[in-house]
Amino acid sequence: MLIKSKKKSELVESQVTDEAIYYSRRKVLKQLGFVGASALIAGNSLPKLAWANSNSSFKTTALDFKKSQYSDIQDKLTPEQKVISHNNFYEFGAKKDQPAELAQNFKVDPWQLKITGEVDKPFTLDYNELFSSFTIEERIYRLRCVEAWSIVIPWLGFRLADVLKKAQPNSKAKYVAFKTLHDPKQMPGQSNRYLGGGIKYPYVEGLRIDEAMNDLSLLSVGLYGKTLPPQNGAPIRLVTPWKYGFKSIKSIVEIKLVERKPKTTWNKLAPNEYGFYANVNPEVDHPRWSQASERRLTGGGLFARNRIETQMFNGYGEEVADLYKGMNLRKNY
């Protein structure tokens, strides 16, 4: 017999507002002139009211995948709706809800991902090859943003190491440089400073080759069983769960093996705030955010008790701590 104990916080069906009532409430609010009144106070917050019923028009498709050893973690998953509507993807707007709103018409097919640089066999993957060239597995990872919030996501993807090995890096390949698509016509943040938060495009990131070859480094092509929505970095993005979220570059068009440490976008913008390594480290604060603890976004609204202590390397020390042996992580943040 399956014995299920219910948590206090769990909702029962009867507590869920009926969709029709939910929408009629919104209508009443509008008729009350609330929208006008609150626009006076904080026009910015209005789009968020549409959050729960935003329909994304971008079509994702289900993917075949196998479970991996990383599919089995204790942390509660962040609801899919939150994962796909809470995004730092400045190419589609610097506010968290803008990418989900502004990226829906993003064209991911055709796509070309070049693997190039200090390799013996450079190659290019087209859109279909992104999904057919490597075995796709599911990995549930914690993602920790430098802004001190975190989420838990079931990614689908393959090891970055497998991709790099296929290209056969030569002895000069010491670092891996990544580049996001630069297409101001499609990515409004790249042509509009107000939307794009004033950072330089295209977005670039980098890893040391041993970091890139680590088993945890994933090139993700999906989440929650389906291909990635554009706001999460479709069609292919990097996931390095022991580092702050901004290292996980989205919508990659080029992976280049290089001899020297590559430039990274946030490091260029504010080197005293964002280092090259960006390893999650509760002992080294960002000037604006204490990194000792974080808020795990799951559900439950304003009163959710979700502040937790941040773990060294986001809890992945067993897998990655060796990479930084003998390094001063206060200096190499």
Add this chain to the structure above:
Amino acid sequence: MRNSVKIFLLKTVIHCAAFIPAAIMYYLAIMDKLGSDPVEEIIHFTGISALNILLLTLLISPMAKYLKQGWLVNVRRLLGLYAFFYACLHMLSFLFFELQFDFSLFIDEVIERPYITVGMCAYAIILMLAFTSWSKIRSKMGKKWQTLHNYNYLLVTLVCIHFYWSVKSEIIEPSIYFILLFFLLYQRKDKFKRWFKR
């Protein structure tokens, strides 16, 4: 229409436009219907609202002069108190929902993060202004009251700096607020000149 009626009507509008949105936003945030991170949403909403209302308080007297509608000055205290109301919500939301009652972390943050230090200085000022807003206290304080309430200019400036320092890289919105602030302070240039002559 008599001025007292106009004042009454405008105050009613201010109550509705300021109080109802706060109530609705908190309701939505509690029900987890306010975006994917209701905590961040509510902190941002209350902060920006406080700043917007503060700027409105600075707009009142130039507007009253320009439109020759002296009665407008009568709603300034109410606006100021709503700015205080939102500032309280902003600070308390940060403490209760962002830091989840971790008081020692709160104190660390106030000391260590310059933008929070500035925010708390601003909060200390608005607290003083709010507590001296009663007519009785005002008449007791006499000339000192005006001196104290001139700190409103410093207060709004600190809030703009607080906002500017709190953002990661998107400086356009804070810049717009600095421009508004400069415009509103410029309206008082004669007053400032007089201060410095003395």
